Amino acid sequence: MTDDHEVAEVRQIWSALGLPGVIDVHTHFMPKSVMDKVWNYFDSAGPLVGREWPIAYRAVESERLQTLREFGVRGFTALVYAHKPQMAAWLNQWALEFRRSTPDCLATATFYPEPDAGNYVDAAIRDGAQVFKAHVQVGRYDPNDRLLDPVWGAIEDARIPVVIHCGSGPVPGEHTGPEPIRRLLRRYPQLRLIIAHMGMPEYAEFLDICEASVDVRLDTTMAFTPFVDETMPFPPPQLRRLPQLGDRILFGSDFPNIPYGYPEAMRAITEIPGIDDRWLRAVFHDNAAALFGLSES
Template sequence: MPDRLMAAIREALTDAAGWEFDHPTDRTALEAALREAGIDQYVALPYAHKSGMAAELNDWLLKEAKSSRMCLPFATVHPADDVHAVVEAAFKNGARGLKFQCPVQEVAPDDPRLDPAYELCVEYDRPVLHHAGTAPMFGDSPHVGIERFRQFREQFPEVRACCAHMGTFEHEAFLDIARADENVYLDTSFAMATVVDRHVEFDPAVIDDGVFEELAGRIMYGSDFPNMPHAYEREFEGLIQRNLSETAFEALFRGAAEQFLGEV
């Protein structure tokens, strides 16, 4: 994200959770760190916390991505914007999908103001990623939770949708909806880090190896890099140590993401 916005996000996270951040935010340094960790490509996930900023933010990110061999840019929109216009412009300019940080943007997955965005996802064959779970500090938010996500799925079953952070703290319910809905995905970001219990009450061990085998192709590796208060390796080291089949490993670290992103 642009420097001022990234600094504001980090300041808000530090104030809310006491987290400190050592990872670089400059794109060149950020991508060098990811390459060192063995990453070929990454998805950039913007979000707009107020109306009137999404179009400019999308344009900035799409321009950055054009000069990068690694960056796969998503776009965002605020529910008070001209949702159809902002999203269509982003898709036409190369955005690979949409991101909604539901509690921060104060918009639930099933908010009818987002219907034009989902309709465009169907038209352009683009996926959407929601922070729809209650972790790490959103248990009282009316904009998250399994019921709001379930209502969205009932309205737009054809849209490929990922719930970030394994749906924590309602991971069991989100796993169940993924089992029943082939267009629902989950990502491992933060929730499966080996140090997650330092920051929130969650143990990655409650999701056993069988889940990754059963849902191979719809659970994908992810991280909150660079906005996470721990070393990057903590995100994947526990996953690598799991006793998974070659098929499940390939799906986790590549195949599921390719399927989620689709052909563009």
């Protein structure tokens, strides 16, 4: 059951800003078998997690959906991701069915470097995909792998955003960090990338990429929270850059896989020094609404 105090705090934050609700671009809904394995991995503090990580919203799917709706989250994602071959097409089919039964969820798809990636990505685009998820850390692949050339080309042409975990947090991977993304954008300069977690811990470098590439955005997922500040704090000298990029920063939470309450994720954003209500309205709602064409009705 959703905590009434959490509901009240979340709704107070967005209502005080005059918003119709929140749009969260970084939430996870997956087939139960996959979500169970993800939760087991977090429970074991596996090497890609690196620390104790309790799941705050461990519940059946229907309860998780109810929780987001009670919070006033009026748009969210089902960020499925593949970590091995012959997985992405199946996840895309599941996500398509999930979208059909969950109209407030953006139609989500994913991919992995494999010979048929271009075919199933084309199919996902035809089926109405609104956002893709790429996880360079967990997938352990180079985003510039030539097997992904038809994928990036099709996604760039379709102007569909990609939420991409490419920073080296919480644990570095062989292909994480800013340089693979710089190479990717030199090849596909109009990709609509949404850099997950503000690119943590390479915050400054991914801010540079965002400033240099008009189609690149950042999501706030877990950044600025006390949990992350323990090990990968956002550098104070970089805070001054945030107001100038206010139209390209989107709120994300990582729900349900966060080790703290949803209000804390939002509160951490409101407490960033040097930002104002206009910036908060854009980050919590308006930027994502414009990017994904979501009306207020």
